[in-house]
Amino acid sequence: MTQPNPQATLTDMFPQSVAVLSKPSVATFEQFERRGGTTEAYIYVAVAALVSAVIAGFFGIFHHDVSAVGQFFSRLLLTLVGFGVFTGLVYVIGKSLFKGTGTYSEVAYTFALFYVPLAIVVTVIGALIPPIGWLLSLLYVYFGFLAVQSSMNVRDQTGAIVTLVLSGIGYAVILGILTRLF
Incomplete structure (x- = not known):
């Protein structure tokens, strides 16, 4: 087994993302799940959040939307918070309901590998x-399904699906509350 590599960089992660997206399978995710950790995952997601926020802000300004600056900051913040909430729920639900044996670090890193390029x-x-x-957003579900099986070692397909569905519901509730507060 490969040990976590706290030295993983964005240049290491990009080819790993390409591999995960071009050869989607539990085995492909398994190759990379311990090559980085939580810090690397959040740095990678922060890049996607920044790129997405700039794009959203640009299109908002282009369409003369006065809330473009607000969109920029909300997208930046909600992307990072949303990623943490969702991956945290995957970890807790997978571990408690389906006896998953993965670590939060493996979940965060594995999810970041497909989330970042898809988000952009x-x-x-x-x-x-x-x-x-919107149609492309469905790819998150497919790759998430594979990532749950890999990162949490929940090989039962029903368990992986239930983990994703419950995490998605929890994510929607929590982000709904947060967006109303801010």
Whole structure:
């Protein structure tokens, strides 16, 4: 088994993302789940949050939307918070309901590998052609399904699906509350 590599960099993570997206399987995720940790995952997600926020802000200004600056900051913050909430729920639900044996670090790193490139692509395409952006969002579900099986070692497909569904519900509730507060 590969031990966590606290030295993983963005340049290490990009080819890992390409591998995960081009050869989607539990085995591919398994290759990388311990190559980085929570810090690397959040740095990578912060890059996606920044890129997505800039794109959203640009399209907001381009469309003369006065809330473009607000969109920039809310997207930046909510991307990071949302990622933490969702991956935290995957970890807790997978571990407590399905006896998952993964660590939070493995969940965060594994999810970051597909989340970051998809977030950027979905933001760009969604800004240009919103219905296609929504369709591309379905890829999060597919890759999340594989990532749960890998990072939490929940090989039972039903358990992986239930983990994702419950995490998605919890995420929606928590983010709904947070967006109303801010």
